[in-house]
Amino acid sequence: MAIFSTENPWVFAFGLLGNIASFVVFLAPVPTFLRVFKKKSTDGFQSLPYVVAIFSAMLWMYYASLKSDEILLITINSFGCVVETIYVALYIIYAPKQARMLTLRLVLLLNVGGFCVLLLLSQFLAKGPNRVRVLGWVCVAFSISVFAAPLSIMRVVIRTKSVEFMPFTLSLFLTLSAVMWLLYGIALKDLYVALPNILGFILGVLQMVLYVIYKNHKGIEEGQKLPAAEKEADTVKSSTTTMTSSSEVHAIALCSSQLPNSDANETHNNQNADEQTKNNAIGLMEGSSHGHFSADIV
16 A cells, blocks of 8 residues: 555654554543443543544544545544444443433434434535545544633643643643644645644643643642532533533532531542542543544544
């Protein structure tokens, strides 16, 4: 295949490095789902980022299949489809009934219905090079649309002066992934691959700058821990619900009036709230990367 030709050494090099970086990002939620498996509970975190990641990977696989020189896009997104499907399956198994049914509806609406409609429309309404162009712009638009998630996490970091919900390693690999796929798109002269990763690179750098600024800050006071976590949950939820009219599982369903009077229970609930919020934040960062991962790991 042309992608492996010695005439395209930079395309192959950047594509291979992009695969490696994207591979790491795809595996970022593994600790979260190991906890889900051990506890037999989803702890209230959201499934939407993982459903969106599957759709994103499907889009880019379809786009790459229409071209003869982008096999490395197919390899990483095939892996992404499998991994994200496992995540969603585990979520459906261990989520409460309401969250499980909502996730199933999202999968049917977006991954089955949405993709089939797009597939039929692109086949019957666009021919030849026009099909590639139309699908390319659809992929770009979808990739850019999900950037609200990392922006919401950055806003929380600034407000709380804490990087607890923005792991540096994940931010680093998201940035590396964006850089590799940006260079891949430039080397291949593929505007649709390169364009979303410009924004992905900028956001990745900003995340790391915020990390450097706030890494030594203590952040919010212990007594403010739960309210801050609840605000974060609202932010996370609002950033995801802009992508669907349905209300996702509440990241944190607790409010102060529902908490037991026991200090021990309050501390335990605070810790649970923080863990749920962090899981949602990581899921949004990882899932949105499939927005610039749809480009990132395009």
